[in-house]
Amino acid sequence: MENVDDNYFKNYQNLLERLYKKVPAPASSGERFEPPKLIAHQMGNQTVIRNFREVADKLRREPELLARYFLKGLATSGNYDRESGTLLLNSKLNVETLNNILNKFIESYVICPTCGRPDTVIIKKGKIWILKCEACGAEGPVKPF
Ligand SMILES: [Zn+2]
Incomplete structure (x- = not known):
């Protein structure tokens, strides 16, 4: 009876393997897409997204289009500055709120x-x-x- 534990272990391993094989592969197998993160800071009652163009480029979307989505989604006014690639928003917003809007955009208009x-x-x-x-x-x- 000294092999009981061994057998138990083998059966357990087999069970795990069988379970593992039943799990469907994720839709995007291969390298996982890492959504870019916005870098923003508040300036008085305004918020500046410093890497706005960079993020838009990474998603292969026009910054102007992404800016329109942000202004609409955040129900605020603002201005995309081509020169610096930053988005200025006329509201005090924290970076989580901004990244949530970005993730919604990615879900609906990128993935x-x-x-x-x-x-x-x-x-x-x-x-x-x-x-x-x-x-x-x-x-x-x-x-x-
Ligand atoms: Zn596809």
Whole structure:
């Protein structure tokens, strides 16, 4: 009976292996997409996002488009400065709020709902916007803003 523990261990290992194989692979297998993070600071009653252009570039979106989404989502006014690549917002906002808006944008307008990859473009056909994935070829309408 000295092998009882051994067998128990082997069975347990087998069980784990079987369970593990049943877990479906994540939609975006391979390298995981790390959403970029905004760097912002408050200046009186205003907030400046310092790396706004950098983040937009990383997502392959026009900074002007991303700026419009932010102003709408945050219900505030502001100004994107081409020269410095910063977004000035006329509200006091903390960086978590800003990153939440950014993540919403990424979910709706960057990540392909079919394969989970961020390699997408937005094609505008008048009032119809299509999110097209360059990784898997899927395309679907997204809400214009
Ligand atoms: Zn895709």
